[in-house]
Amino acid sequence: LMRESYLNEKDVGFKQIKQDLGHVVIVGGEGKLGQLFSQMLKLSGYKVKSLDKNDWQHADAIFDGAGLVIVTVPINVTCEVIREKLTHLPEQCILADLTSIKEKPLAAMLDAHKGPVVGLHPMFGPDVGSLAKQVVVVCHGRQSDAYQWLLQQIEIWGARIVEAQAERHDNAMQLVQAMRHFSTFVYGLNLCKEEADIDNLLQFSSPIYRLELAMVGRLFAQDPELYADIIFAQEGSLHAISDYLDNYRDALAMLKSGNRQEFVEQFQRVAKWFGDFAPQFQHESRAMLQSVNDMKAG
Ligand code: NAD
Structure with missing residues (x-):
């Protein structure tokens, strides 16, 4: 409305x-x-x-x-x-x-x-x-x-x-924009290199996966120069993105070592850190997913 x-x-x-x-x-x-x-x-x-x-x-x-x-x-x-x-x-x-x-x-x-x-x-x-x-x-x-x-x-x-405050804004942007857009870019790059069949993926997807894929796919409908600007503009972004890679690598090592218990513990640690936001986000996203469902039906 x-x-x-x-x-x-x-x-x-x-x-x-x-x-x-x-x-x-x-x-x-x-x-x-x-x-x-x-x-x-x-x-x-x-x-x-x-x-x-x-x-x-x-x-x-x-x-x-x-x-x-x-x-x-x-x-x-x-x-x-x-x-x-x-x-x-x-x-x-x-x-x-x-x-x-x-x-x-x-x-x-x-x-x-x-x-x-x-x-x-x-x-x-x-x-x-x-x-x-x-x-x-x-x-x-x-x-x-x-x-x-x-x-x-x-x-x-x-x-x-x-x-x-300008400096705080720029620091936040490194996480909210540079790191997020870069990881979305890599997600897309990975689908491309793996030659994923999008039609096929969508057939198996629940609304939540469709939404996720849409969020990735929409990046590539836009101007690469804009995203290059955002990602390359700040030196700090490189640090934020490198930290992300370190965390990914550590998590991968945990997976390789078959340490399931550690996964569960880390998961709980993150859940605790999210605190009340976790259930709040679950609630919010439920409403979003409902409208994705409605859209597909309509
Ligand atoms: P754009 O490339 O569409 O527009 C930039 C314009 O600036 C062009 O018309 C270009 O000819 C002109 N230009 C280039 N050099 C110039 C110069 N020396 N003198 C005068 N004009 C010049 O880019 P955009 O997407 O509109 O982004 C512009 C600004 O907005 C950037 O600072 C960007 O960070 C910011 N911004 C963009 C978006 C977005 O999604 N596009 C979102 C938020 C902020």
Whole structure:
């Protein structure tokens, strides 16, 4: 129902929180996320200009009178673009970014611009049908009063704002994104190398396996560059992924040694660590599996 009401809103537009902004410039505005934010802002009554990689010769004119500049270029050029090209924005202009990592871009924005600065990380891809219930992480930079309206605007779109400290966000992302996407990648790679017959696998699968396979398969319907960016962007990710491999290797050794008792003990240790989340997740996933079942029937 939430989703439907959002879609209706998307047809008619959204309430505009800030009336007297001047225009918005999206650096990287022809990109996937840039287009999504451009669309959302336009649907909310803002005037939006794009500045993509071939537009820099017109930069002065495009930035003139801007009230908000949003940087959404590939991760590997983000800090360079900020430090080299965004040092002469109008003083009261808000400088924001949508980069999947936060610490370095935020530091670069604070150095380049003296006015309001905010780091944003939309925790979703451009293929979401709606922003309803999606999360946008906010890392505060400077003069938060000046960009409070932007956070409210994002909430009007249906998203949930979650505040985080940039370094902690980046550390969490190593586990939540880099390690998870990398292990999904390896899972897919393994199915591919083993020449698994997907049709056949699905025939034997209960809803839970279908859901799991869908989560793996959907990765490969997306842009490899995006995932390469997320996985390769941070040195810390390599550590998180290496730790995962170590744990896998130890678990494999336990399996090879036939130590069933140890497996049970480790299992219980993890279950204890999950605590109340384990039954909670079991409960939640039951509802999800029920809807997968319904979908297949319908
Ligand atoms: P994209 O490749 O679709 O878009 C990037 C855009 O930046 C392109 O239009 C490109 O031409 C432009 N660009 C490249 N160099 C430029 C330069 N020097 N000056 C101006 N424009 C330049 O990428 P995307 O998926 O939209 O991702 C953009 C940002 O959003 C990244 O920082 C990424 O971490 C972040 N992000 C992406 C997703 C996602 O799922 N796509 C999710 C969350 C965050």
